[in-house]
Amino acid sequence: MTIDSMRATPRPGEAADPQFVQLLTPEGERVEHPDYPLDLTPDDVRDLYRDLVMVRRIDLEAVALTRQGELGIWASLLGQEAAQIGSGRAMNEHDMAFPTYREHGVAYCRGVDPLNLLGLFRGVNHGGWNPAEHGFHLYTIVIGSQTLHAAGYAMGIQRDGVLGTPGAGAAIAYFGDGATSQGDVNEAFVFASVFNAPVVFFCQNNQWAISEPLERQTRIPLYQRAQGFGFPGVRVDGNDVFACLAVTRAALAQARDGQGPSFVEAYTYRMGAHTTTDDPTRYRHKADEEAWKLKDPIERVRSYLVRNGLADAGFFDSVDADAKTAARALREACLSLPDPEPGAIFEHVYAEPHPLMTAEQEAFAAYLASFEEVTA
Amino acid sequence: MTAETLTLGKALNAGLRRAMEDDPKVLVMGEDVGRLGGVFRITDGLQKDFGAERVIDTPLAESGIVGTAIGLALRGYRPVCEIQFDGFVFPAADQIITQLAKMRMRSLGSVSLPITIRIPCGGGIGAVEHHSESPEAYFAHTAGLRVVACSNPVDAYAMLRQSIASDDPVIFFEPKRRYWEKAPVPLDGDFPSLHSAQVVQAGTDVTVLAYGPSVKTCLEAATAAASEGRSIEVIDLRSLNPLDLPTLAASVERTGRCVVVHEAPVFAGFGAELAARLTELCFYRLEAPILRVGGFSTPYPPSRLEDEYLPDLDRILDAVDRTFAW
Incomplete structure (x- = not known):
């Protein structure tokens, strides 16, 4: 017997949903939304364009470096630039x-x-960067784990008594459509909700969890899940950097003001493979990708700039040149990254001295040194 | 030095209270820890005195408790999580193993997670399934965690304060069937290092190693053996990771015999690590293989059978006899 649950499942929310917030059409036409006014100067728009191009170029370089064996693997953001730049630039x-x-x-x-x-x-x-320095926590690889960290961090912000003041911050948890099936993500929703914690759950619904389509994770539009947990949810055009910026700004402002958590579903598409080891031709149609190409997050900003006379060829050329320069510098820096010393294995496991770490580190160093003596 | 006669449970309560008084960043969080004071009343009165912002009744979700504790620690807090029973820690195992234990290395040392996770452990209280387990080996095996187990009121108080003060994550096992044992507890002064083993009964013929609830059983076994002219040295490990090997090895070097006792199943249990390490360190001094006494390699049985399952005085003495008969 086969159970055809896919056939019984309604497509969980197409872009035609009335809740879909869009401020810039795929053709580059500015549209208004009553709940999300957005005033951007021409410089703001050009900066957003530059960000989008830069991150796509960096991503492309990383994919190339992986193909050439310089990275073990890479998870490409191709197609999700607007969701990330829009939400990223909304943060304080x-x-x-x-x-x-x-x-x-x-x-x-x-x-x-x-x-x-x-x-x-x-x-x-x-990873190795200092999260506190950047307001950007470490990459988390286990799916959904970081949403609980965000909820807990937001509980800490509450306890610091800063909400509603100019020094207020909020937490923003990034995760994908697949993660919404994880227990941790649902627990994070519960904790954030019952404690009214200042956290924005920013879900990039890129339609695919490796090979599994959205239908395998949900039977309702994801943003509607929020209602069941008791906080607002909104779906935004994830390929529209204006809308992602405006919606995330509003969500973060509410959180910082003490109005609690909210859920943003950035409706987008993973244009590339899950990672460089994946092969999307095994599970999805080229036609899907072609349809989403027409909604490209960068092209629509470019069209907007051209259509409104806010940028000329010189601007676009300079952005491309800057991106190329940055990519080249990144490539060179990557190739000259030194391998860590073997002793690094034992470093940063514990904050305080640990006899087993010391003993193993010393023994391993002595073992390695024994080879040097032989060759000397 | 002030000392107060306290049960082990009250000593933990006093340790928590003192830690909260000393450091406003210390939080207590878990299921029923607030108004109820915890199902074992370990957190009794803390919410009344420190408020609901610092003594947090959490939703009923163990992964959520540990995961949000990590977030709170990232924000500069020092959370003490209560897992209600040993068998309920497994929903939190992912957060503990993949996040809590590894964050420091992931950050190249820029992030510390000073979180203490209290877990009442072990059997002997006639409970239903999942309320009598000894999951210490899972956590001792996970690099990045410190794992300790108190056995008496004095250590309960001191070790809990030390664990909370540690900048590393600490898994803190409490011997739930000993919660009502009493002793005079020094509330100040110099406490032994958190990770030191203690000789709790000096002896000359055989070394018996134990931790948590088994220590008392081993002391009773030593008393019984003494009446038959056999001198057992009992060492309370107190810390499973790191392990105070010098103290253990010094004893085994002297006695030449060693028995390890724990409630957890013997197969691939913590005793295996002790036996391997001490065999390596004391090989030429050993008169017999190191023997292990513990739970059987089965799931924890229904409580009507737990007295058969748990290592008792007779099974410990039987193992001691076997090391002499070797």
Whole structure:
């Protein structure tokens, strides 16, 4: 017997949903939404465009480095640039992001050197940046775990008594559509809700959890899950950087003001493979990808800039040149990343001295040294 | 030095209270720890005195408790989580193993997670399934965690304060069937290092190693053996990770015989690590293989059978006899 649950499942929310917040159409036309006014100067828009191009170029370079054997693996953000730049630029200096392993665009907004990200995927370390310095926590690889960290961090913000003051920050948890099936994510929703914690749950619904489509995770639009947990949910065009910026700004502002958690579903598409080891041709149609290409997050900003006379060819050329320069510098820096010393295995396991770490480190050093004596 | 006669449970309560008084960042969180004071009343009165912001009745979700504690620690707090019973820690195992234990290395040392996770453990209280387990080996096996187990009121108080003060995550096992044991507890002064083993009964013929609820049983066994002219040295490990090997090895070097006792199943249990390490360190001094006494390699049985399952005085003495008969 086969159980065709897929056939019985309604497509969980198409973009035609009335809740869908869009401020910039795929054609580059600015549209208004009553709940999300957004005033951007021409400089703001050009900066957003530059961010989008930069992170796509960095991502492309990382994919190339992986193909050439320089990184062990890479999780490409291709297609999700607007969701990440829009939400990333909505954060203030007091906010703290809790990313998955695909938030390269958010990392860029938070001032994390992309070389750190490449170092992780090259295997030089497991991350290594200081989260407090950037308001950007470490990449979390176990799906959904970081949403609880975000909820707990937000409970800490509450206890610091800063909500509603100019020094207030909020937590923002990044996760994907697949993660919404995880127990931890649902527990994070419960904790955030019952404690009214200042956290924004920012779900990039990129339609795919490796090979499993959205229908395998949900039978209702994801943003509607929030209602069951007792906080607002909104779906935003995840390929529209304006909408992602406006909606995340509003959600963060509410959180910082003490109005509690909210859920943002950025409706987007993973244009690339899950990671460089994945093969999407085994589970999805090229036609899907072609349809989403028409909704490209960068092209629509470019069209908007051109259509409104806010940028000329010189601007676009300079952005491309800057991106190319940055990518080249990143490549060179990546190739010259030194491998860690063997002793690094034992470092940073414990904050305080630990006799077993010391004993194993010393024994291993002596073992390695014995080879040097033989060769000397 | 002030000392107060306290039960082990009250000593834990006093330790928590003192830690909360000393450091406003210390939080207590768990299921029923607030108004009720915990199902064993270990947190009794703390919410009344420190408020609901610092003594948090959490939703009923263990992964959520540990996961949000990690977030609170990232924000500068020092959470003490209560897991209601040993068998309920497993929903939190992922957060403990993949996040809590590894965050420091992931951050190259820029992040510390000073979190204490209190777990009442072991059997002997006639409970239903999942309320009598000894999961210490899972956590001792996980690098990045410190794992300790108190056996008496004095250590309960001192070790809990030390665990909370540690900048590393600490899994703190409490011997639930000993919660009502009493002793005079020094409330101040110099406490032995958190990770030191203690010789709790000096002896010359055989070394018996134990921790948590088994220590008292071993002391009773030593008393019984003494009446038959056999001198048992009992060492309370107190800390499973790190392990105070010098203290253990010094004893085994002297006695030449060693028996390890714990409630957890013997197969792949913590005793295996002790036996392997001490065999390596004391090989030429050993008169017999190191023997292990513990729970059987079965799930914990229904409580009408737990007296058969748990290592008791007779099974400990039987193992001691076997080391002499070798």
